[in-house]
Amino acid sequence: AMTYTCSIRSPDEHGILTVGGDLDFAASEPLWEYVEPCLGPEKAVVLDCSGVGFLDSMGLRVLLQADARARELDTSLTLAAPSQPVLRVLELAGVQSVFSIVDEAPDVTPDAAA
Numbered sequence: 022a023m024t025y026t027c028s029i030r031s032p033d034e035h036g037i038l039t040v041g042g043d044l045d046f047a048a049s050e051p052l053w054e055y056v057e058p059c060l061g062p063e064k065a066v067v068l069d070c071s072g073v074g075f076l077d078s079m080g081l082r083v084l085l086q087a088d089a090r091a092r093e094l095d096t097s098l099t100l101a102a103p104s105q106p107v108l109r110v111l112e113l114a115g116v117q118s119v120f121s122i123v124d125e126a127p128d129v130t131p132d133a134a135a
Contacts, residue, residue: 041072044080069126071102101126
């Protein structure tokens with residue numbers, strides 16, 4: 022079963038996309054269809070990867086594809102709080118320097134406890 026989940030917050034200023042579960046072959050197409058429309062000139066995307074339990078080469082390909090598209094559009098894709106499985110794959114593939122990575126996702130909920 023596909024445990025892949027995603028949600029969008031504040032897509033206006035910058036989209037904060039949360040992905041979780043298994044980013045594998047089955048999830049690669051929906052993941053691209055989810056991220057791609059959010060990318061646009063002056064629309065930076067932050068991908069919260071803290072809940073990703075598994076990432077394979079197909080999932081990684083989508084992340085690289087999204088990053089390349091962001092560059093084409095002169096905007097940015099940031100991976101926020103990548104989980105250990107994500108970091109491990111990025112390191113194994115030698116691509117962690119390609120991505121902009123931050124330790125935690127920006128919090129856009131106005132009523133969040135500080």
